[in-house]
Structure formats: structure tokens, C-alpha cells
Amino acid sequence: MKVLQFTPPAPKEDSVIVDEDFLTHFYNHFHRHKQLQITLILKGKGTLMVGNYSQAFRPNEVYILGPNQPHMFKSEPGHFTNPRLGNAHAIHIFFDLERIPKAFLALPEMESISRFLDLIQNGLQLPAEHTEYVAKILKSLEDKTNLDRLLAVIQLFQYFSKEVKGWKSLQTGFADYSFSDSDGMRMNDVFQYTLDHYAEPITLDKIADIAHITPHAFCKYFKKHTRKTYNTFLNEIRINEACKRIINSSNDGISSIAYSTGFNSATNFNRVFRKTTGMSPSDYIREYKSK
Template sequence: MKVLEYTPPVPKEDSVVVDEDILPNFYDYFHRHKQLQLTLIIKGEGTLMAGNYSQTFKPGDIYILGVNQPHIFKSAPTHFANPQKGNSHAIHVYFDQDRIPNAFFSLPEMESISNFLASTQNGFQLPSEYAGYVTKILLKLRNKSNLDRLLHILKLFHYFSQEVRGWKSLGSGFANTSLSDYEGLRMNDVFQYTLEHYAENITLNRIAEIANITPHAFCKYFKKHTRKTYNTFLNEIRINEACKKIINSHYDGISTIAYSTGFNSATNFNRVFRKTTGMSPRDYIREYKSKVGHWANS
């Protein structure tokens, strides 16, 4: 088991490094690092966990992950069912602000960029309407030299600070709590088990056993580090998976989705789905189909 702290492939002389991953699956551990991370998903899908937040990810998504923000891009089960290189393809840009003198960011011309970087603690998802432009820049960064990479990433940060509106926060409104390496390993085990067994009846005793603490201690521990109960977290994962099945048309009906994602009844599934997404499953399906139809005709 790898430790929580992760060191990106960053040469000593570079403050910006571009890493292109073409692998059977995404890096499979809940981890953090001191560099700000900008990620473009080119191929592959799954669940993103960032701090105490989780959601599905798909090709075309672009994310900013804050300095030392624990995160994992957990590949969908289909990646592991057919483990071949190319299941996951992403470009990760690592920006180490500590390698640039503070006086540089104190310049008047850098004010908007400095303010933007300071706001990224909990991470962001780029709104889809800006993804085409930003994707072109990130693809070009692969072939840029050291200085060109730095200049281009600063211009990109300036664009983010001045032009982009409607960022989606990857935070719940609470600051990320600090995790020791040992706690990071424990949370990694809990997250991994949940993602792999969400469709099963995960009891409190079982998940506490995974964390190697008593059920009572686990409830307090999980709430402390995520600001939510484990049952709420588990339901969010299940609803994320249900939404993926709807989008991929992997269902024969509402009841099928409910039971395949771990719910013991369609009624309970409907209640949790509405609470999580703000709409019923049928309304979600109807809205998704209307969007698909609009895209097809546009």
C-alpha cells in the first residue's frame, strides 16, 4: 500500500511539469501533493474524490485540485474488467508555486492570478463551455519548453481569473481537514472498499473493520474528516453510479437501477435520489434525454 504523500514527476529545475498518462486505469490511491494540479480527462470515466467531496468524471472534464488536497480519480469497474493500456488517458499539469519567489506574485500585474490561486484550496471543475479552449492549450503544453510552459500556464491562470464564470467547487463549504499519512491510508482503505462494494449491504461493523477501529469510533472519525456521515457518503456514491447507468443506458427500469446500486427498495432509492440530485430518477432520465436530443439536433 502506497502512502498518502505522492511526489509527481517534477524535475528540480521546473515549476511546471506536464505529465501525460495513458494507462489501464487511473492512479489508484487517495493521495495529495504540494503542487497545484490541473487535469484534463481525455479517455476514461469513474468517480473523483477530492477532500470530502465526490462526483463522477468523464472525458472532456477539466479539474483544478488545490495544494495538498487529498484526491483520487477512481476508474470505473469496466477498466478493471478489461485491463488494457489506454483505458485511461489524462493530462496532468503540476504547478509548484513555492519554486517562484513570493515577490513575483506581489507584482501589481499578478494580482488577479494570485487571488485566483489563493481560491483553489478546495478545487474546481471548469464549466463545460470553456473546456474546448482550455483543452487546446493543455494539449499544446505537452510540447512546450520549460520557460514556455511557465508563461503559458500563467496566461491560462489569467484567463481563469478574468474570463471564466460559474466554476463548480469541489468543496462542501468546509475547509479540508489535515490528514496524517496513517489517516490517509485509513481513508484510502475506506474509500476503496466503498467504491468496490457499494452495491452490497455494507454494515457499520464491516466498514469499521476495514478502518481497524470500533464502530462508534469510526462514526466520529469519518464525520470529523468528511463533515458527513458514512451512510450519506455511501448513498452519494450509489447515486453517482446510478446516474452513470442512466447516462450509459445500462438499465431496464428504475427498480433495476435501485437494486444494482445497493438500495433495498425502489422507494428508498427514489427518496435518496431526489435528496441528492434535487429531482426524481424519472425527471433525471427525462432531462438527460432532452439534452441528448438537443445535442443531436444542434
């Protein structure tokens, strides 16, 4: 439950670690590790939380998470109610940037890669048009030798730095992820409770009780660590879930989705949806169906 260093299992001599998950659900605890992480989602859906940011994730998406960046891939409830091996399938690449000598990154040939690595500290999502090409490379790493694997990752960084435009930032305004161990446990408990109970009325007293502090202290604490109010965060979780339901269901009406994701009225849902996504639910449906 702590946001502590997580060490991917691999021989010490391996600079690039390839870990393929083929599980009933993703590792759904808020955690971090010193390695940069590249993740290709092959199967499974849910909510990705990176620091104070959250969004839906789905198959055929690639994410880059910075070193020591707290994160969690929270599987959809269906992964748990109907657990089957392979519900969650992903390839994770771990690479410790501290093992790259500074003199090497200072080489003229490494200039673009060095600039790119400075950008990943807060997390990035690869634009969809590059997924097929990058996925092919990530899938091939398992069969490469140590040196070939390292060279392939460096070439991948070169591709990221030169060819990819329009990265999606996994950040909402703050870059300090230096949670202490006690803060990590507290934030993890708050995130987990919110993800599990977003469809229910969550009062300030209740969520403050989960964090084991007073409501007044909780408001200051949450705003300090996330740069947003808890109510804003809760609404983002609810809207993320509403977007998934809109995409995955052709029968549920807007009002039904609004009430099932924790909103007390369709009017309030429409207002929050527009504020969060920049469009109305009906516009969102039309845009999705046009793709």
C-alpha cells in the same frame, strides 16, 4: 496506500511538469502532492474523490486540484475486467505554487491571478463551455520549452481568473485536508472498500472493522474528517453510480438501477436520489435527454 506526498517525475529545474497518462486505468489510490494539479480527462470514466467529496468523471472534463489535496480518480470496473492500454488517457499539469515569489504575486498585474489561486485550495471543475479552449492549451504544453511552458500556465491562470465564471467547487463544507499518515491509510481503506462494495449491504460493524476501530469510534471519526455521516457518504457514492448508469443505459429501468446500486427498494432510492441531486430520477432522465 498512504495519503503521502507524491512527487511527479521531472527534472528539478522544471517549474511546470506535464505528465500524459496513457494507461489501462487511472492511478486509483488516495494520494496528494505539494503541486497544484490541472487534469484534462481524454478517455476513461469513473469516480473522482477529492477530500470527502465524490462525483462521476468522464472525458472532456478539466479539474484543478489544490496543493496537498487528497484525491483519487477511481476507474470504472470495466477498466480492470478488460484492461487495454489507453482505457485511461489524461494530461496532468503539475505546478508548485511555492516557487512563485510572494513579491511577484503582489504585483498589481497579478491581482486577479492571486485571488484565483486562493480559490483553488479545495478544488474546482472547469465549466464545460471552456473545455475546448483550455484543452487545446494543455495539449500544446508538451512541445513548449521550459520558459514558454511557464508563461503559458500563467496566461492560463489569467484566463481562469478573468474569463471563467460558474466554477464547480469540489468541496462539501470543510477545507482542512491535514490527514496524518495513519488517518490517510485509514480513510483510503474506507474509501476503497466503499467504492468496491457499494452495491452490497455495508453495515456499520463491517466498515468500522475495515477502519480497525469500534463502530462508535468510527462514527465520530468519519464525521470529524468529512463533516457527514458514513451513511450519507455511502448514499452519495451509490447515487453517483446510479447517475452514470442512467446516462449510459437506455434499457435499465429505475427499479433495476436502484437494486443494482445497493438500495433495498425503489421508494428509498427515489427519496435518496431527490435528496442528493435535487430532482427525481425521472426528472434527471428528462433533463439529460434534453441536452
